[in-house]
Amino acid sequence: MLAKGMVTSGLVASVLKAELVGPPDLVITGFDAIDTGGPGVLTFIRDHTYTAAWAKSRCSAAIVTRGLKIDGHDPSKRALLIVPDAEMAVVQLLKLITPAEVVAPGRHPTAIIDPSAHLDPSVAVAAGVVIGPGCHVGAGVSIGIHSILGKDVRIGPGSRIGPRVHVGDRSVLGSNVILHTGVVLGCDGFAYRPNPDGSGYVKLPHAGNVVVEDNVEIGANSCIDRGRFGPTRIGLGTKIDNLVQIAHNCQIGKHVIICGCTGIAGSVRIGDHAVVGGHVGIADNLTIGRNAKVGAKSAVMHSVPDDGYIAGVPALLGREAFKLVAYVRRMLTDRGKGPG
Numbered sequence: 001m002l003a004k005g006m007v008t009s010g011l012v013a014s015v016l017k018a019e020l021v022g023p024p025d026l027v028i029t030g031f032d033a034i035d036t037g038g039p040g041v042l043t044f045i046r047d048h049t050y051t052a053a054w055a056k057s058r059c060s061a062a063i064v065t066r067g068l069k070i071d072g073h074d075p076s077k078r079a080l081l082i083v084p085d086a087e088m089a090v091v092q093l094l095k096l097i098t099p100a101e102v103v104a105p106g107r108h109p110t111a112i113i114d115p116s117a118h119l120d121p122s123v124a125v126a127a128g129v130v131i132g133p134g135c136h137v138g139a140g141v142s143i144g145i146h147s148i149l150g151k152d153v154r155i156g157p158g159s160r161i162g163p164r165v166h167v168g169d170r171s172v173l174g175s176n177v178i179l180h181t182g183v184v185l186g187c188d189g190f191a192y193r194p195n196p197d198g199s200g201y202v203k204l205p206h207a208g209n210v211v212v213e214d215n216v217e218i219g220a221n222s223c224i225d226r227g228r229f230g231p232t233r234i235g236l237g238t239k240i241d242n243l244v245q246i247a248h249n250c251q252i253g254k255h256v257i258i259c260g261c262t263g264i265a266g267s268v269r270i271g272d273h274a275v276v277g278g279h280v281g282i283a284d285n286l287t288i289g290r291n292a293k294v295g296a297k298s299a300v301m302h303s304v305p306d307d308g309y310i311a312g313v314p315a316l317l318g319r320e321a322f323k324l325v326a327y328v329r330r331m332l333t334d335r336g337k338g339p340g
Helices: 009-016 048-055 086-097 318-334
Strands: 019-021 041-045 061-065 079-083 184-187 192-194 201-203 209-212 223-225 231-234 309-312 315-317
Touching: 009 019, 009 061, 009 079, 009 086, 041 048, 041 086, 061 086, 079 086, 184 209, 209 223, 223 231, 309 318, 315 318
Parallel strands: 041 061, 061 079, 184 223, 209 231
Antiparallel strands: 019 079, 192 201, 309 315
C-alpha cells in the first residue's frame, strides 16, 4: 500500500511500472480530475479527449495512455507517467489506496435468524438483519444492517449484501455477488388482467424466483422481479447500475452492462455482452442481441439483432436514427431555425 505523506511521482511510476517523463520527487498529496485538481494532485489522461486540458491543468502529475500526444508539458516542473492503459492503471492505483473493507465474521445480537437457516461460521451478520427459514449462506458473505432474506434463499461464497436489501423467497445468488443499498430481489412482478365481471383487475400470481449468477453487481435501489413460473435470471458477470427495474421472466445474459434509471419490461431477453445506456425503456417480450448497444434515453419497441445499435424515441437501428437526426437538423436549418 502507498503510505500517506510519502508518495512521490517516482514511487507511483515504480508501482505502476510506468515510464516517467518529468521529476521523480514531486510529492503527490491526492487524486482528482484534470480540470479541478491543483498542485500535488495526480490525475489521468485516458484518451485524446483530455490531452489539450493538460496545458491549463494545475495538477502536478498525470497517468497517460501510451501513444497520446500531450501538448504543453514541461518535464522540468510536472510529470507524466506513461502506461499502456491509463484507466486500468488508475484502477490498480485506487485498489492500493482504498483497499476493500474487511468485515469481521459474527452475528449481531439484534439479528433474527431462523433456527433452520444454515450460515457458514465466517458469515458477518449486521444489526437488525432478518434471515428466514431454510436459508443457506456461504463462506465469507457479509449481510448489511436491516437487510432481509426470505425463505429458502441461497447465497454463494464471498457475496456482499448491502444495508436495507430485501432478497425474496427462493432467490439464488452465486459467488461474489454484490447488492448495494436498497436492492430488492424477488418481489412480485406487475401482472394483472381485467376481471371478467368488470369490477377491476385480477392479480396474476408469481411462483418463480430470481437467479443471480456469479460476479454480478447490482446498484442501489434497483429492483428485479421474480418470474411468474421459472426464474428471472441475471447472467454471469453482469453489472447493473442504480435505479434499474427488471421485470418478471427477463433473461439477462453474461457480462451485460445496464446503466442507471433503465426500465426493462417482462420477458425481455438480453444477449451476452450487450450494453444498455441510461434512462432506457425496453418494451416486453423483445430480444436485445448479443453485443448489441442501446443508446441512452432510447424507447425500444422492436428487437435488436446481434451486434446491432439502436437509439432514439422511438428507437431506430443506428443508421436510420442518425439519418433521421440529420434530416431534422437540415429541415430546421432550411427554415432558419437550426442550431446556432
